Amino acid sequence: MKVWKMNGAGNAFAIFDARSTSFVPSTDQVRQIAKDMKADQIVALERDVARDVFMRIWNADGTEVSACGNATRCVGKLLLAETGKDRVTIQTEADVLKAFSADNGLITVDMGSPLMGWEDIPLSEKMDVRGVDVKIGPIDNPWLARPAVVSMGNPHAVFFVKNVDDYDIRALGPLVEWHPTFPEGVNVGFAQVIDRQTIRLRVWERGAGLTKACGTGACAALVCAARAKLTDRTAKLILDGGELTIEWRETDDRVYMTGPVELEFETEI
Numbered sequence: 001m002k003v004w005k006m007n008g009a010g011n012a013f014a015i016f017d018a019r020s021t022s023f024v025p026s027t028d029q030v031r032q033i034a035k036d037m038k039a040d041q042i043v044a045l046e047r048d049v050a051r052d053v054f055m056r057i058w059n060a061d062g063t064e065v066s067a068c069g070n071a072t073r074c075v076g077k078l079l080l081a082e083t084g085k086d087r088v089t090i091q092t093e094a095d096v097l098k099a100f101s102a103d104n105g106l107i108t109v110d111m112g113s114p115l116m117g118w119e120d121i122p123l124s125e126k127m128d129v130r131g132v133d134v135k136i137g138p139i140d141n142p143w144l145a146r147p148a149v150v151s152m153g154n155p156h157a158v159f160f161v162k163n164v165d166d167y168d169i170r171a172l173g174p175l176v177e178w179h180p181t182f183p184e185g186v187n188v189g190f191a192q193v194i195d196r197q198t199i200r201l202r203v204w205e206r207g208a209g210l211t212k213a214c215g216t217g218a219c220a221a222l223v224c225a226a227r228a229k230l231t232d233r234t235a236k237l238i239l240d241g242g243e244l245t246i247e248w249r250e251t252d253d254r255v256y257m258t259g260p261v262e263l264e265f266e267t268e269i
C-alpha cells in the first residue's frame with residue numbers, strides 16, 4: 001500500500017492509499033502513526049462508486065472526523081496528477097468537495113456552504129451563533145468570551161482578538177475544545193483582523209492541538225469575519241505555516257480555499 005506524507009501550509013498528513021488494500025486502523029494505531037509520521041491527521045483514500053475517491057479522516061488523537069480542508073487540497077493534488085483531469089471530486093462524511101489547480105502550483109478546493117444553525121455546529125442549546133455564551137477565565141474579566149461559531153462540516157469557534165500573539169493558545173485551546181457548549185467538541189480559532197482583506201489566524205484543532213495551519217479553520221474565520229462585516233468576503237489568511245486565500249462566494253454561498261501543497265515523501269508499506 002502506497003503512503004504519502006504531505007502538508008498543506010504546514011498542516012501535516014499521512015495519506016494511505018486504501019483503494020485496493022483494506023486499511024481500518026484502531027484508535028491506538030492511528031495515534032501511533034500520527035506520532036511516528038508527525039501528522040496532525042491520518043487520511044485513507046477509499047474507492048467510491050460515484051466520486052473520484054472517498055476520503056476518510058482521523059485526528060491525531062484517533063477520533064474520526066468529517067472534514068479536513070488542507071488534507072482535501074493534498075488529496076486533490078494527488079488525484080489531479082493521477083487522473084490528468086482538471087477537476088476531481090472527493091466524497092467525505094460531510095459533503096462532496098471539488099478540487100482543481102490554481103495559479104503558481106496552488107490547489108483550490110470548493111469546501112461547500114457554511115452551516116450556521118445551532119444544531120448544525122452543534123451547540124448544546126439554541127444560542128446566537130454570531131457570539132455564543134462562552135467565557136474562559138474570571139467571570140468578571142474573562143480572558144476570552146463570546147466566540148463566533150460556524151460549521152464547515154466540522155465545528156469551529158472563532159475568537160476575534162487584538163493580537164493573536166497575546167494568547168497562550170496551548171493553555172486556552174483545550175479549555176474551549178471540550179467546553180460543555182460544544183457536545184462534539186470544537187476547533188478553536190484565534191483571529192486578528194489586519195485589514196478588510198487580511199486575517200492573521202492560529203488554530204487549536206480538536207483532536208490535534210495547535211497546528212501550523214487549519215483549512216476549515218481558515219474558512220470558518222473568514223465566514224465569521226465577513227458575516228460580522230469585519231472583512232470582505234475574500235481575504236488572505238496568514239497562518240503559522242503559510243497563507244491561504246479564502247473566498248465565500250456570494251453567488252453560490254460556497255467557500256473556496258486556495259493554498260500550497262507539499263509532498264514530503266512517499267513510500268510503500
Ligand SMILES: N[C@H](CCC[C@H](N)C(=O)O)C(=O)O
Pocket residue numbers: 011040041059065066067068069070071154155187205206207208213214215216217
Ligand atoms: N481537527 C479538525 C479536523 C481537521 C481540520 C484541519 N486540519 C483542516 O485542515 O480543516 C476537526 O476535528 O474537526
